[in-house]
Amino acid sequence: GESVGLHLPTLSVQEGDNSIINCAYSNSASDYFIWYKQESGKGPQFIIDIRSNMDKRQGQRVTVLLNKTVKHLSLQIAATQPGDSAVYFCAENRRGGADGLTFGKGTHLIIQP
Amino acid sequence: KAGVTQTPRYLIKTRGQQVTLSCSPISGHRSVSWYQQTPGQGLQFLFEYFSETQRNKGNFPGRFSGRQFSNSRSEMNVSTLELGDSALYLCASSLQTGSDNEQFFGPGTRLTVL
Numbered sequence: 001g002e003s004v005g006l007h008l009p010t011l012s013v014q015e016g017d018n019s020i021i022n023c024a025y026s027n028s029a030s031d032y033f034i035w036y037k038q039e040s041g042k043g044p045q046f047i048i049d050i051r052s053n054m055d056k057r058q059g060q061r062v063t064v065l066l067n068k069t070v071k072h073l074s075l076q077i078a079a080t081q082p083g084d085s086a087v088y089f090c091a092e093n094r095r096g097g098a099d100g101l102t103f104g105k106g107t108h109l110i111i112q113p
Numbered sequence: 114k115a116g117v118t119q120t121p122r123y124l125i126k127t128r129g130q131q132v133t134l135s136c137s138p139i140s141g142h143r144s145v146s147w148y149q150q151t152p153g154q155g156l157q158f159l160f161e162y163f164s165e166t167q168r169n170k171g172n173f174p175g176r177f178s179g180r181q182f183s184n185s186r187s188e189m190n191v192s193t194l195e196l197g198d199s200a201l202y203l204c205a206s207s208l209q210t211g212s213d214n215e216q217f218f219g220p221g222t223r224l225t226v227l
Contacts, residue, residue, distance in 0.1 A: 031213070032213040034215075034216075036218075041220070042220055042221075043117070043203050043205075043218030043219050043220050043221050044156070044203070044205075044218045045218070046215055046216070046217065049215065051213075089155075089156065091156075093211075093213045098169050099158060099169065099171065100146055100148070100158025100159075100160075100161060100169055100171055101146075101148075101156075101158060101216065102158070103148075103155055103156035103157075104155070105155045106155065
């Protein structure tokens, strides 16, 4: 079964608020983590990544936090916009990529006007 | 620079048939990975090709196979189709092998098996 999972299948937030999407992983040997966004009818789109030697990384309106102690990953989206509506996946790289990327089930982010 | 392209976008087949899907990576990318996406199992890794060689393989039966050409274009084949093979098949390209390189996904091929 999946060891990279998300805590909530659906997250509803008000436009303009900050969104936090969580992910738990179980393989402590994983050293690379990525967040993807998938809109309806499209392939996953890279948002941000983080390597295990870091605990925080920031992009444009997005921040990824990695807590290796509890094997937890989160994606924070600032000032959520209607265009942020999508399914968000976390993915981990296990065994140096020998297993490809292992994806979580995804969280559907819904933006309320 | 053009993104990853996949053909066809939609496909309908019947059980027992075989199917071939095509993926053209971003220019200059030498690694192509294939994933299957279903509502029940989510995104699952099929295999990765780099320099015309299969580098890594996921946990799928031998009915699923692939290849890569000298121009880095890749094809995947599924033989003796089953109903459960209905899925969105995604390919992703990256500059180098190994999934710790940023992977760019195509729009996918939606396969329906009747």
